[in-house]
Amino acid sequence: MEQAGVEMGLYCEHFFPWFMEKMGDSSNDIVKNLRRDTLNGLAGDVLEIGFGIGANTPYYTSGIRSVTALEPNAGMIRRAKRYISGSSIPITFVKGSAETLSFADNAFDAVVSTMTLCSVGGLSEALMEIYRVIRPGGAFHFFEHVAAHNPIDRGLQNILTPVTKTIFCGCHLNREIESVIVSTGFHIKDINRDRQRIGIMPEFMSYFIHGVALRKQDI
Template structure:
C-alpha cells in the first residue's frame, strides 16, 4: 500500500512561492517545457495546476496526478480555467492511476525533488508511455559547483523539512538516464529570480525517450 501524502504547511505556502517565481521567469520555463506537446498527457505531481494554462491546443487530454489533498483541490480549480481538457486524479508517482502504454507524454515539473522513490516513479512513467512517447522534465538539481553543492548538502535537512520533502542534492538527469530513458535534449541553467542565486537555482529542462519494451 502506498502511503498518503500530507504537507499542510507547505501546501499553504507553495502558491505564494510559485506566484513569486512566475513573476520572475518561471512562466517562460513552463512554456519551454511544454512547447510542442500533443496528444494524451499525464502530469505527475501536478501541484496547484500551474502548468495547465500553458499546454498547447494540440493536447487532447491532461491526466493530472497529485497526492497532496490541499494542492489537488487547487489543481481542480485550475483545471476549470485550462484551455485543454484536464482531469485531476488522486495518486502517487510510484503508482500512477493510468493504463499501460496509454499516454504520449509524461510531464514532471519541479516534482522529482520531492518523490521518495525516484526510480520507481520513472519506471511508472515508462510504463504508462507509448513506445513513441516522451518524458518532459523541468527540475531543480544539485549544483555542479563544488562549493555550492556543499552548501546544498548543509541546508538539505532543513530544506526538506520546510519544503514538503524537497531535496536540493538530486542528480535528476542522471536518475532519468539510469532508469533507462534516452535523454535527447537538456538545458542546464541557474534560475535566479531578481538576479539572486538560491540553493535551488541550478535547474534543467529537457526531453527524454522511454526505454524500449525489452528494457523495462
C-alpha cells in the same frame, strides 16, 4: 516545488498549497519561459505528475487532447481545481503517488514533471513508472532543480536538504536527476543545463535542467 510521495500532515495539506499559490510564478519571466519551453511540442493524452496547483496549465497548447493530473496532496487538488477553472483542456485529477502509478502500460503520449522529482519518495521507482506508462513514440518532458556541480554549492545543498525536506514537504536539493533519467532507460533528446537565480533564490539553489527524454527502443 510541486510535492509528491511524502506523508501528508496538516502543514503539507493546508499551509503548503496556500504558500505555493501565493508564491506563484506569474510575475517571474524566467520560470514562465522555462515552463513554456518544457511543455513545447506536447500533444495527445498527457500525464502530469505532481500537478500541484496547476502552474503549468497556461502553457498547455491546443494540441493536447487531455491532461491527467496526478497529485498525492488533497490540499493541492482543492486549490488546483479553483486555480485552473478557466482551462479549455479536459483535466482529470487522480490522487496518487508517482512511484505506484495506477495506469496501464503505454497509457499516455507524454508525461510531464516540473519541480516534482525532487520530492518523490523514490526517484528511481517514479522514473521506472513514468517510463512504463509512456506509449511507444512518446516522451518525458521535465523541468527540475538538481544537484550543484560547484563543490561549495553542493556542500550547502547537502547541509540544507534536511531543512528543505521539512519546509517544502519532501524537497531534496541535491538529487542527481539527469543521471537517473538516463539509467532508467531513457534517451535524452534535448536538454538544457541552466544556472539561473529565480527571485530571491540563493546561488546554491540555482541549478536546473529542462528537456525531453525518449524511450530508447523508440529512437
